[in-house]
Amino acid sequence: MKNRDMIELAARNLRQALLRNFLTTIGIAVGVASLVAMLSLGAGLQGLASQKLSQSGLFNAIFVAPRVPPPRFGAPPNADVSPAAPPRSLDDDARLAIERLPGVAEVYPEIRFATEIHFADGIYATVVAGIPNSARSDGAFDGMTGTFFSSPDADEAILQISLARQLSTQPRSLLGQQIVLRYAERQPLPADPAPGNSAGGSPGFSLEPREQKLRIVGIVETEPAGGFGGIGRGRLLIPLGVAEKLGAAQAADLRDLLRDPSAPHRYANLTVRVERTSRVRSVEDSIKQMGFATYSLLDATRDLRLVFAVFDLLLGIFGSLALVVASLGIVNTLVMAILERRREIGVFKALGAADRDIRRLFFAEAGTMGLLGGVFGVLLGWLIGRGINFGTNIYLARRALPAVTISLVPIWMVISAIAFSVGVSLLAGMYPAARAAQLDPIEALRYE
Amino acid sequence: MPADDRIAIRAEKLTREYPMGDGQVRAVEDVSFEIPAGEFAALLGSSGSGKSTLLNLMAGLDRPTSGAIYALGRNLAEMSSQELAAYRSRTVGMVFQAFNLLPRMTLEENIELPLRLAEMDRAERARRVSEAAERVRLSARLTHRPTELSGGEQQRAAVARALVNRPAILLADEPTGNLDSATGDEIMRLLSEINSALGTTIVLVTHERERALQHARRMLYLRDGRLVSNGARP
Numbered sequence: 001m002k003n004r005d006m007i008e009l010a011a012r013n014l015r016q017a018l019l020r021n022f023l024t025t026i027g028i029a030v031g032v033a034s035l036v037a038m039l040s041l042g043a044g045l046q047g048l049a050s051q052k053l054s055q056s057g058l059f060n061a062i063f064v065a066p067r068v069p070p071p072r073f074g075a076p077p078n079a080d081v082s083p084a085a086p087p088r089s090l091d092d093d094a095r096l097a098i099e100r101l102p103g104v105a106e107v108y109p110e111i112r113f114a115t116e117i118h119f120a121d122g123i124y125a126t127v128v129a130g131i132p133n134s135a136r137s138d139g140a141f142d143g144m145t146g147t148f149f150s151s152p153d154a155d156e157a158i159l160q161i162s163l164a165r166q167l168s169t170q171p172r173s174l175l176g177q178q179i180v181l182r183y184a185e186r187q188p189l190p191a192d193p194a195p196g197n198s199a200g201g202s203p204g205f206s207l208e209p210r211e212q213k214l215r216i217v218g219i220v221e222t223e224p225a226g227g228f229g230g231i232g233r234g235r236l237l238i239p240l241g242v243a244e245k246l247g248a249a250q251a252a253d254l255r256d257l258l259r260d261p262s263a264p265h266r267y268a269n270l271t272v273r274v275e276r277t278s279r280v281r282s283v284e285d286s287i288k289q290m291g292f293a294t295y296s297l298l299d300a301t302r303d304l305r306l307v308f309a310v311f312d313l314l315l316g317i318f319g320s321l322a323l324v325v326a327s328l329g330i331v332n333t334l335v336m337a338i339l340e341r342r343r344e345i346g347v348f349k350a351l352g353a354a355d356r357d358i359r360r361l362f363f364a365e366a367g368t369m370g371l372l373g374g375v376f377g378v379l380l381g382w383l384i385g386r387g388i389n390f391g392t393n394i395y396l397a398r399r400a401l402p403a404v405t406i407s408l409v410p411i412w413m414v415i416s417a418i419a420f421s422v423g424v425s426l427l428a429g430m431y432p433a434a435r436a437a438q439l440d441p442i443e444a445l446r447y448e
Numbered sequence: 449m450p451a452d453d454r455i456a457i458r459a460e461k462l463t464r465e466y467p468m469g470d471g472q473v474r475a476v477e478d479v480s481f482e483i484p485a486g487e488f489a490a491l492l493g494s495s496g497s498g499k500s501t502l503l504n505l506m507a508g509l510d511r512p513t514s515g516a517i518y519a520l521g522r523n524l525a526e527m528s529s530q531e532l533a534a535y536r537s538r539t540v541g542m543v544f545q546a547f548n549l550l551p552r553m554t555l556e557e558n559i560e561l562p563l564r565l566a567e568m569d570r571a572e573r574a575r576r577v578s579e580a581a582e583r584v585r586l587s588a589r590l591t592h593r594p595t596e597l598s599g600g601e602q603q604r605a606a607v608a609r610a611l612v613n614r615p616a617i618l619l620a621d622e623p624t625g626n627l628d629s630a631t632g633d634e635i636m637r638l639l640s641e642i643n644s645a646l647g648t649t650i651v652l653v654t655h656e657r658e659r660a661l662q663h664a665r666r667m668l669y670l671r672d673g674r675l676v677s678n679g680a681r682p
């Protein structure tokens with residue numbers, strides 16, 4: 001029998017026992033909906049985590065530290081220190097060389113120093129951190145009170161909420177006010193007139209007390225993680241350009257002085273931001289070849305993907321259980337159909353239907369129920385997901401938190417769920433189809 | 449056995465046994481006969497004599513326990529189930545005592561069903577259905593469902609369904625058994641007309657000897673599964 005005739009006959013048969021077939025199809029739809037709702041949660045949560053991590057800039061950032069024994073201050077314990085090239089100082093030349101690598105968007109140092117601020121006759125100890133301009137879009141400043149820095153060189157400050165509360169019982173009132181930052185500036189020593197010293201400056205440096213006025217433009221609730229390796233760990237945040245211009249002495253300066261007083265200024269570490277995540281690996285390799293230790297979050301993301309894959313698998317298994325139960329409904333419906341249509345099957349065979357035709361007819365009926373159940377199930381699952389999103393966002397809105405999408409139904413899930421539904425239905429139809437095909441036509445024709 | 453177009457059906461030492469309880473029952477035993485092509489043959493016998501079993505063997509719905517049965521020279525006993533399905537689709541048509549029309553289909557769809565199974569294209573199907581309905585004088589009732597027709601009309605529709613594939617052999621199992629006398633005569637006249645007009649070989653199973661004598665030219669008598677008489681009327 002031709003496929004078109006087969007489908008027409010299958011549709012006619014399904015219409016005959018409309019209520020029973022409708023209920024069976026609804027059963028499949030509920031099974032598929034449960035599967036889609038579960039998987040959409042997995043996909044949504046994975047998407048949310050990926051989005052937040054991407055926004056944070058962690059995925060396209062490389063942490064660079066000098067590969068100098070003994071232990072590297074500030075470098076993560078698992079930083080890659082493959083001895084591809086001899087160790088090299090992480091100085092201005094190195095920074096420039098890294099900046100010129102293809103695919104590199106920006107290179108910035110960690111600038112963080114302990115100091116004090118003066119505000120309204122009070123003196124407050126705090127830690128200042130330089131924040132690169134690219135941190136503006138990394139998600140950490142979403143929902144902040146006030147604004148981000150107006151420019152990379154603006155004399156402006158953003159306060160952590162804890163510091164703001166120290167300064168005022170009404171933190172919001174601090175916006176627009178001025179604070180004075182007192183810090184120690186690192187100054188090169190004057191040239192040593194001693195014979196034999198032609199290097200220019202003397203080894204070591206002096207510290208000069210300095211003041212800088214800053215206008216408070218924002219207050220942030222969460223600790224920004226603009227890059228990693230410590231950039232965000234300050235309570236008073238200032239533009240990185242301003243922080244570099246200040247030349248404030250940092251903890252690593254003392255270490256460098258002890259290690260080699262004659263060496264020029266070196267960075268404790270640098271953060272390299274790459275244009276695209278796909279280029280992280282090649283840029284990282286190039287930096288290693290230059291003689292530095294590197295660390296990126298690519299390995300950590302691989303672990304994250306594994307966790308989500310297992311999570312999705314578990315959700316899929318739980319979601320599939322309802323579909324498996326629904327498939328038993330198909331078996332039951334089709335076995336009932338065989339009993340009811342026993343004589344009809346006999347007539348079909350007497351008129352020339354082969355066993356294969358009968359089998360295909362029952363498969364077509366099972367497949368049609370699976371297809372309809374799959375389509376309605378996906379729709380229902382999507383609606384459930386929308387409901388979850390809606391309810392979650394009402395809850396988040398009441399807690400003054402930004403809206404999120406925790407249930408996501410991508411097109412691959414729609415196609416896969418419908419295909420899975422048809423597949424499970426065909427599998428469920430195998431037994432009734434085989435039983436119908438094997439009916440003895442003489443017995444079937446005698447059946448009343 | 450070489451194919452002989454002059455012989456529609458040939459049985460050679462045909463036996464069909466069924467298991468019953470601990471033993472076997474022989475519904476057809478050592479039966480041999482020939483039915484020439486274009487013949488109108490009647491298979492007579494009392495209830496349980498093996499008529500229907502023999503007809504089912506001729507239809508390829510059943511297989512013999514031993515012996516051979518040839519239809520247009522091809523041994524049905526040696527055919528695969530797929531080949532038997534094709535044989536039922538293209539070579540034979542069947543008419544049943546209980547009509548066996550599908551109640552949820554219209555008359556047109558019922559008559560068209562064998563053509564669907566034979567994978568015939570739609571335009572040709574429509575032409576064949578119209579032709580078959582005209583032959584049984586049911587052209588005006590094609591959109592009706594079987595339950596809307598009289599018994600005689602239903603059987604005429606069943607004849608049209610059996611004819612629509614233009615089979616060489618028409619097998620009718622007690623086609624008048626569920627009809628009153630006048631309607632039964634009408635069906636018998638229709639079968640005679642088909643036999644003479646189209647040259648279709650007809651094998652009629654009946655226990656109504658008088659009616660068979662009126663229309664059939666060859667009479668085969670079965671008793672307890674054995675063929676006791678086989679002869680053509682003058």
